[in-house]
Amino acid sequence: MKGKTMILSSLVLLSAVQTSCQENEFGTIDLTMPEEVYVPVEAEYTYNHPCAMFNQADFDRVKKSLDDGTAPQAVKDEFAALKNSRYTLKSYQPTVLEYIVRGDGTGITADGKEHYQEAMNDAAAAYQMALLWKLTGDEAYAEASVRVMNAWVAGCKGIKSNDANQMLAAGAQGYTFANAGEIMRDYYQNKNPQDFAKFKEWMLTVFATKNKDFMTRHQGTCDEHYWSNWDLVNMCSYFAIGILTEDDEMVNFVVNYFYNGVGNGYIKKLIRGTFTDPMGSGESIAQNQESGRDQGHAMMSVAVTANLCQMAYTFSLCNPSVSQLDFFAADDNAVMKMGEYTALFNLRDGADQDNKIGSWLTTPDKMPFNEFRYCVDCACKDKNHSAIHTAVANDEGRGELRPGWEIFYNHYAKVKKLGSGYKYAKQAADKMRPECGVDGSDRYGTNSGAFDQLGWGTLMLYRE
Numbered sequence: 001m002k003g004k005t006m007i008l009s010s011l012v013l014l015s016a017v018q019t020s021c022q023e024n025e026f027g028t029i030d031l032t033m034p035e036e037v038y039v040p041v042e043a044e045y046t047y048n049h050p051c052a053m054f055n056q057a058d059f060d061r062v063k064k065s066l067d068d069g070t071a072p073q074a075v076k077d078e079f080a081a082l083k084n085s086r087y088t089l090k091s092y093q094p095t096v097l098e099y100i101v102r103g104d105g106t107g108i109t110a111d112g113k114e115h116y117q118e119a120m121n122d123a124a125a126a127y128q129m130a131l132l133w134k135l136t137g138d139e140a141y142a143e144a145s146v147r148v149m150n151a152w153v154a155g156c157k158g159i160k161s162n163d164a165n166q167m168l169a170a171g172a173q174g175y176t177f178a179n180a181g182e183i184m185r186d187y188y189q190n191k192n193p194q195d196f197a198k199f200k201e202w203m204l205t206v207f208a209t210k211n212k213d214f215m216t217r218h219q220g221t222c223d224e225h226y227w228s229n230w231d232l233v234n235m236c237s238y239f240a241i242g243i244l245t246e247d248d249e250m251v252n253f254v255v256n257y258f259y260n261g262v263g264n265g266y267i268k269k270l271i272r273g274t275f276t277d278p279m280g281s282g283e284s285i286a287q288n289q290e291s292g293r294d295q296g297h298a299m300m301s302v303a304v305t306a307n308l309c310q311m312a313y314t315f316s317l318c319n320p321s322v323s324q325l326d327f328f329a330a331d332d333n334a335v336m337k338m339g340e341y342t343a344l345f346n347l348r349d350g351a352d353q354d355n356k357i358g359s360w361l362t363t364p365d366k367m368p369f370n371e372f373r374y375c376v377d378c379a380c381k382d383k384n385h386s387a388i389h390t391a392v393a394n395d396e397g398r399g400e401l402r403p404g405w406e407i408f409y410n411h412y413a414k415v416k417k418l419g420s421g422y423k424y425a426k427q428a429a430d431k432m433r434p435e436c437g438v439d440g441s442d443r444y445g446t447n448s449g450a451f452d453q454l455g456w457g458t459l460m461l462y463r464e
């Protein structure tokens with residue numbers, strides 16, 4: 001939908017400067033500082049598809065470097081790994097569930113207990129084969145990707161369970177399927193416009209309605225009851241589906257949520273304090289909302305944030321006048337600082353980064369931490385689940401890095417060319433490269449954590 005009028009809207013924080021009452025000829029005037037007023041973004045957008053995780057220029061650059069052999073070895077290695085993924089077999093056959101059931105450990109739902117692995121597998125397969133279609137031109141990948149999506153549209157009626165966990169599936173599998181559809185859209189549409197239209201409708205009814213409901217109501221709890229990841233995967237999904245369906249209101253909803261939402265995906269709630277690096281680099285580092293919970297979730301929060309920022313930034317390239325789309329830059333690169341805090345605490349010292357008995361780059365007592373009061377005196381009906389975090393969580397999941405560090409490193413070092421501020425993200429990316437993604441091997445396993453982020457960042461983003 002090129003050529004639409006762009007309405008430039010800006011983030012304006014209105015505030016008065018005086019803080020007292022004054023009298024004049026008209027009587028007493030209250031000049032007390034008002035609450036900061038957020039002016040919502042109400043932009044109309046241009047969609048130069050594909051424009052979610054990656055755009056055509058990204059695919060052209062990577063394909064050319066693979067074709068002419070100039071790609072860095074790590075990119076070639078990750079390309080080989082993607083072709084060897086169990087999710088990119090050209091003969092891949094989907095296994096469709098009538099209902100995706102996530103949660104419901106007791107089996108109260110009529111469809112039985114928790115049952116969603118097939119949706120994770122097939123969404124990842126559709127996405128990974130879409131990448132390979134773009135990078136190889138091999139139509140067998142395109143056929144297989146569309147076959148998976150069509151099968152789900154035909155057979156899956158919804159997502160449910162008797163608890164909130166279904167919202168994680170609505171988010172994580174929502175943005176994976178939506179990005180697959182976005183990459184495949186030209187092929188999909190040319191092959192059968194009705195099928196592509198049905199796919200978009202399926203994304204809206206099965207996923208987007210849940211995403212919006214979650215971000216709006218949070219299951220009837222207080223606004224901050226759900227950890228940041230719950231908001232983030234739903235923001236990713238709603239944003240990606242907004243691009244897929246060219247729905248300006250959906251995109252604006254997520255932009256406004258990121259800058260002014262009620263839950264923990266709101267940048268000022270996602271990030272809970274900014275400090276100076278205790279290791280003396282001079283960098284700023286920023287505590288994640290889940291830093292005191294456990295490192296697995298804190299690293300998920302960082303990885304999903306990276307995916308969200310990457311989509312928003314790619315979309316900003318077709319909408320340069322909407323400066324708010326650069327989530328990476330928001331609040332003075334706050335997302336980069338959050339990455340630094342998390343990487344610093346999860347990296348090992350020395351050359352052998354995987355040596356479990358090696359020392360850590362930093363110790364818990366050195367990590368600065370703002371006390372975090374979780375659901376203390378909150379509006380939740382259940383009053384018995386509050387927690388107070390007073391230090392960074394030093395749990396067993398520490399050090400188990402997820403893919404996503406290439407997004408941080410590439411953006412701040414290569415796109416923005418900042419020169420500094422991403423020291424630990426670089427170390428994490430260097431350690432993991434090629435970072436790959438879920439492929440059925442031991443590296444990330446096949447539990448839900450492997451599917452929370454799209455992965456394959458070395459292939460698509462790394463450059464020397």
Ligand SMILES: [Zn+2]
Nearest residue numbers: 222375378380
């Ligand atoms: Zn609460």
